[in-house]
Amino acid sequence: MVSPGNPLKPGKGMAPFRVRLASAERIADGRRIVATDIESRLGQRFTVRTMALLKQRFPHVRFVWLMGADGLAQLSRWKRWRRLAAMVPIAVAPRPGSVSPALRGAAASVLRHKRRPSRESPVLAERKGNAWTFLSAPQNDISATALRESGQFRPESDQE
Numbered sequence: 001m002v003s004p005g006n007p008l009k010p011g012k013g014m015a016p017f018r019v020r021l022a023s024a025e026r027i028a029d030g031r032r033i034v035a036t037d038i039e040s041r042l043g044q045r046f047t048v049r050t051m052a053l054l055k056q057r058f059p060h061v062r063f064v065w066l067m068g069a070d071g072l073a074q075l076s077r078w079k080r081w082r083r084l085a086a087m088v089p090i091a092v093a094p095r096p097g098s099v100s101p102a103l104r105g106a107a108a109s110v111l112r113h114k115r116r117p118s119r120e121s122p123v124l125a126e127r128k129g130n131a132w133t134f135l136s137a138p139q140n141d142i143s144a145t146a147l148r149e150s151g152q153f154r155p156e157s158d159q160e
């Protein structure tokens with residue numbers, strides 16, 4: 001789900017929305033991963049609101065919110081984040097430099113009783129009373145900021 005803009009990040013330096021969407025569409029295989037502009041079409045950018053609208057629109061879909069460990073480290077600054085955590089299960093991918101800030105952060109502490117082991121991630125969406133998990137997975141130090149700063153990544157439609 002390509003974000004129209006993270007409410008906590010400055011938009012400066014970001015490629016235009018349609019360029020980011022086109023880039024995501026080229027990478028997504030259209031089957032396991034579908035790139036979507038739905039958040040932009042919903043006309044707002046707060047995740048709690050997006051999830052509420054998605055659940056309303058797709059009542060039979062069992063959503064899981066996926067994000068990197070930097071997201072969990074900052075989650076307590078998100079709009080109505082407790083409501084969000086109660087609304088949808090969350091799976092967090094480890095990320096270099098963010099594992100400790102995430103697991104020691106305010107959100108992980110408040111939600112500690114809802115945490116499930118990584119091995120339960122395949123059934124996270126089916127658990128009653130939404131849970132979250134910190135995935136056990138290989139880490140990758142790639143970052144969008146670093147890619148932008150290196151100048152190595154130029155979305156194709158940006159070069160036209």
Ligand SMILES: Nc1ncnc2c1ncn2[C@@H]1O[C@H](COP(=O)(O)OP(=O)(O)OP(=O)(O)O)[C@@H](O)[C@H]1O
Pocket residue numbers: 066067068069070071093094095096140141142143144145146
């Ligand atoms: N290397 C990574 N490992 C794990 N999760 C990642 C990684 N890079 C991005 N993510 C996650 O993917 C989602 C989208 O990230 P985004 O496209 O904003 O990249 P970013 O590198 O976090 O951006 P920026 O450098 O601008 O902060 C977020 O949930 C983020 O936590």
Ligand SMILES: O=C(O)c1ccc[n+]([C@@H]2O[C@H](COP(=O)([O-])O)[C@@H](O)[C@H]2O)c1
Pocket residue numbers: 003005006007008009045046047048067071077078079
């Ligand atoms: O709802 C919020 O308050 C909120 C605050 C920070 C980030 N988010 C969302 O988290 C997702 C990942 O953000 P980013 O910048 O790391 O790509 C993206 O969908 C953002 O809209 C949402």
